[in-house]
Amino acid sequence: METPPQWALPKLASPRVEISRRADGATILANTLPLGEYPRCLGDLLVANAKARPDQVFLGERSAGPTSPWRTVTWAQALTSVHSLAQALLDLGAGPERPLMLLSGNSIAHALLTLAAMHVGIPAVPVSVAYSLVSRDFAKLQVITQQITPGVVFVEQRKPFIRALEAAGLDALPLICADARQDPGPRAAKVERYESLLQLSPSEGVAHRFAKLGPNTIAKVLFTSGSTGLPKGVINTQRMLCSNQAALARVWPFLGEDAGRGRVPVICDWLPWNHTFGANFNFNLILMHGGSLWIDAGKPGPGAFEATLANLRERSPTLYFNVPRGFELLIPELEADAALRERFFANLDLVFYAAAALPQRLWTRLEQLALAARGHRLLMVSAWGSTETAPCSTAVYWPIERAGVIGNPIPGTEIALIDDGEKQELRVRGPNVTPGYWRDAQLSSAAFDEFGFYRIGDAGKLADPAHPEQGLEFDGRVSEDFKLSSGTWVHVGKLRLQAIAACEPLVADCVVTGHDQRELGLLVFPDLPACRKLAGLDREATAEQVVSHAAVRARIERGIEAHNRDHPSSSTRFARVVLLAEPPSIDANEITDKGYINQRAVLSHRVAQVEALVAGGPGVLTIGAEDGA
The missing domain is CATH 3.30.300.30 (ANL, C-terminal domain)
Known part of the structure; x- marks a missing residue:
């Protein structure tokens, strides 16, 4: 029998788990690797990267359309801009109880305003663009606005959002607009040009507020509808976000070691920042390891995927993240275009899929493409979690042969397996887990069991009970069966x-x-x-x-x-x-x-x-x- 081609693997931790049994019969899984220390806040990572690699590109985006030049911001420029924007948000009346609401999609302005808000203890609230531009009744945007009571609103361009702003009562709030060509119109209470705010000089109050940040400081509120009902605001603290990245660095040690040698992670990514995958996993990974994030304005949909292909032809990632639909569109293009294929695989360390199971047919085709382009198998991995877990609760950090394995608990996180009919419900406890929902004590209390484990609503099982280190398999939603x-x-x-x-x-x-x-x-x-x-x-x-x-x-x-x-x-x-x-x-x-x-x-x-x-x-x-x- 022919020996299968070997992987060319980046440095990974050894998969080991410990299992214990509770008196009530629950199985508890934990990683044997200690979590160790993690940063105080994401802002400390920004400051460190601005000092260590001031002239390296932090963020890049197309200035106007899929074939236009790239506009970039270095780490040093980002920190300077964050200080100015933080001052602007304070001047406009934003604060811990009056968050910054961001209605537009991913952009450099969106990223720097989010970092600026978090820098001075103002929660950032990115809202799905669909709630403003696709929705017909704006009901979800109205619910979110009522829950959040924002102090400041950001839109990239005002004109497309006028109806949504009016319907949700946001047109009376201070508005930051990135497109200087937009007519502010008569209805906005106060319209500030983003570029003008970058010229502000920060006061001592910015440094004072930054110094006061701690693990319990609310960094973001991310909205999720769950399986039913209206949007609920998931509190994301600095502890959640920072501990999650530290845990990921423990099981993927190549990230830190490569960055120390000057080979930083490079991501070209479309995943929206109102979701935890794009915002907390991908964006924060770049913060953690001082990499470069090229913002992809495309997405896996009709008329939009061409922009993604144009970006991948120019930016070769070291890590590639997507959902199954994205891979379904990308793989035929890689098969048909040798130049794109060579560019895509040139520097790639791993491919990561999440949010839904990757069909095995796509897995096999992608593996065959990697073999043809590189002569060896590519590490393909996944993870599992939710908005409430920042997002990782488990991660794959060893070679797997098929889709469906969601990994082992990350360091510092415990997974409880609770018998539920023919399935085992998964529950999560750790520093990455939310303290609850924004201004909803009842919903927050109901989300946790008597042992402090978060009830995520998913089911799972050990891939091989005799060898638990081979990880868990996702087994659907408990509530869907x-x-x-x-x-x-x-x-x-x-x-x-x-x-x-x-x-x-x-x-x-x-x-x-x-x-x-x-x-x-x-x-x-x-x-x-x-x-x-x-x-x-x-x-x-x-x-x-x-x-x-x-x-x-x-x-x-x-x-x-x-x-x-x-x-x-x-x-x-x-x-x-x-x-x-x-x-x-x-x-x-x-x-x-x-x-x-x-x-x-x-x-x-x-x-x-x-x-x-x-x-x-x-x-x-x-x-x-x-x-x-």
């Missing part, structure tokens, strides 16, 4: 991925139905570009035309029939399928701006379609495979 009327459990997370794979590439996402029913059903959100291509339709074809096209319906029917043949039991086979023409709604909490489907919200919002699915009404695909046991 349900029982059929027969009493048989349906494990939604795994089943959903199988359905998507069976119909590749026609299904963007899907929702499993069947709670207390005899049979399973499937609500399908089609991948419209892929379906149009299959059907020979042009890009102007409507979603209704796509989902009703005979070729599309036949291909999806065949895919689900094949799935049913391989998975014939009542808890895995689908009896009926509905193709949805209406895209998932962000106002109804059906989808996040990163493209993740909220199963429970879809079922609640689309009751009529679920009822039609059960009844087998018009438009429903009835799958003709035989019933299983």
